[in-house]
Amino acid sequence: MAQTMIAGVDLGGTAIKAALLTMEGDILRKTQVPTPVTEGADRVIGRMMETIDQLLAEEGQQRSSLAGIGIGVPGPVDEATGSVHEAVNLYWKSVPLKQKLEQLSGLSISVDNDANTAALGEMWRGAGQGAKDMVAITLGTGVGGGVIANGRIIHGVRGVGGEIGHVTVVPAGGPLCNCGRTGCLETFASATAIIREGTQVAAEGKSETLAAVLEQNGALTAKDVFDAAKAGDAAAVKVVDDAAYYLGLGLSHLANILNPGKIVIGGGVAAAGDFLFERVREEFRRYTFSHAAESCEIVPAILGNDAGVIGAAWLVHEQQIGK
């Protein structure tokens, strides 16, 4: 039977998102099931395969219709073997995912880090529109990234290419980062950072708006801070300006080094839209070599939660076109 489909999986600590896609990356059918994290790696891998089999059955197809399965995992992956070095949210350490799933499925398996698969999804079918040189940034609890040059993900020698969240934007001082250093972009431009700064100005009595929301809800969200800023709250505007400054500076490093045609920004914070993007673009232009600035668009991600499964499917597609 002709192989006419790809299975894409976005494996997270909470959910297994799985989809069947055409060879060109159109989603035919998708689903998501809870990740049985506490039951161990083999059970998680088994559940992944059951989910794909279920999707196939619903499509009236068999495993033999699949050109392969692509998977994005929340942790660094050994590029050569498809083994997961560590995935904290899954409690995994050194899990030979590719090998195990190959044995289980009899199919060709491709594995990469989920920040990279999200970037590849946006490259293939999202805001990247096929750009061969682009970067995708996710602004969430942290700041993650996937770097694509010459159409391929940059993994680097130890799989930590694209650690944009840990680019130093404040050389001396700055909040402590989870990585153990200080001054990382992640500590200034993530949702966590915006909430921290918003809570700070509320506590210091600099923002009545945020103080009221904090009083009412017991905690702030990044959206609260953006909403206050959009409504003209000066202290909240300052929080957004600061985040945009650090983000623009960090992105300038990417652009001066890589000269990407697009920087695609996704994640919860990006939902703030042009109010944030315009500020980031302005700071970015200030710090970027003119030719690199002129040739780079900073745009919102468009695939949302589907980026992961589409990018995972790209891993299989890439192998096919490489044949």
Add this chain to the structure above:
Amino acid sequence: MAQTMIAGVDLGGTAIKAALLTMEGDILRKTQVPTPVTEGADRVIGRMMETIDQLLAEEGQQRSSLAGIGIGVPGPVDEATGSVHEAVNLYWKSVPLKQKLEQLSGLSISVDNDANTAALGEMWRGAGQGAKDMVAITLGTGVGGGVIANGRIIHGVRGVGGEIGHVTVVPAGGPLCNCGRTGCLETFASATAIIREGTQVAAEGKSETLAAVLEQNGALTAKDVFDAAKAGDAAAVKVVDDAAYYLGLGLSHLANILNPGKIVIGGGVAAAGDFLFERVREEFRRYTFSHAAESCEIVPAILGNDAGVIGAAWLVHEQQIGK
């Protein structure tokens, strides 16, 4: 006749360096002739071909022995067409170098920017030792760079990938850069910058050693500053420490984004050796994500002036192995 050789050319504003190399990048014979810059692009291209023909004659070989000619040029190149956008030192603008030399030679021609060919030379036969993920930096009048990921140069969408000299290391203030902005790495870590700072401390009476050299020679060199620092002159040590700080910070951005296995540093300033390198490594470790820092060696370039012709030959070699 079997194609057993490659011609590599490093085209500069002062000299045309040309070499015949084996298919594996060993230099068989090399020479250099003045670049007839004032006589126009066609004459420069003709002189290049004559120089290669001369080398072939000396080896008792014909053009048909060549698998191709690779050329590094001092300016941005259109990757697709091999046309030189602009080369200020040659007074060139939009010169279709690949096309012209193909017509003149009847051979396959490959062209890239000279910072990139120098990087490829170090990758292939120099300090990179075949590393597929590495960066080469040249500290000279400016700070140039070539970035290699997955074994390929990152050109970016407008050929300005690797503009490491224009990474912003001081966001507010700092000396004016030739690019029109301020705070670029180049304005702190180039020979020009070290001379400027050394001259400044001499003029301010902070360094008797440098003041004496300045008095005697009328101007300082970067080597003068390093020599004074090595001899214990506190103000000169401060100049070196500052340059190392900015360099370490700039290189950390490269490593956090690319996770290269090697950063190879060449050019006049790099001649200062471990006195400089140890300081740069220390600053680099301070600002780099631990996994990226641990997996990256910062080492001196070893090919010197030959890096250009060897890297230019790599362009031809790469096309051959790609066939």
